[in-house]
Amino acid sequence: MLISLLALGGCATGGFSPDVVSRDSAAKSQYVQSGVVVSIRNVTIEGDRGSGNIFGSVLGAILGSNIGGDDDETTQEVGAVVGTAVGSVVGQNVSENLTRKPGVEIIIRLDSNEREISIVQEMPEDVDYSFRPDDKVRIVRSGGKSRVVPYN
Secondary structure (H helix, E strand, O other): OHHHHHHHHHOOOOOOOOOOOOHHHOOOOOEEEEEEEEEEEEEEEOOOOHHHHHHHHHHHHHHHHOOOOOOOHHHHHHHHHHHHHHHHHHHHHHHHHHHOEEEEEEEEEEOOOOOEEEEEEEOOOOOOOOOOOOOEEEEEEEOOEEEEEEOO
């Protein structure tokens, strides 16, 4: 079970990281704006609950259907239903906790129109830059997603 959960965690993508570009964005032009960091705060990016839901449901149904003896079909059916429900909840919570990531919310005042926008992204420890108020940054937009990178 632990190996399967770790495999599920490995399926999570780095889509909220400033240094990870989606395959769809590669070799496509992207819209770039510049601005200045107004504020920054640490946040937690919620994990993925969907994959754990399916895995937990299936595992719960299998384990639940083994309740009762071979001749007690009703108990096995009830066990499978209850096991599915409990497994789903447990699987969602385990998956969410395994894929949860630290991130930052960056408030940026755009140079083009003075509007302020908020972008949340993951900030992995191996990234060699951080953001502070008054830093000049670029916002790179593609496919409905945005990421903040240093201006230089």
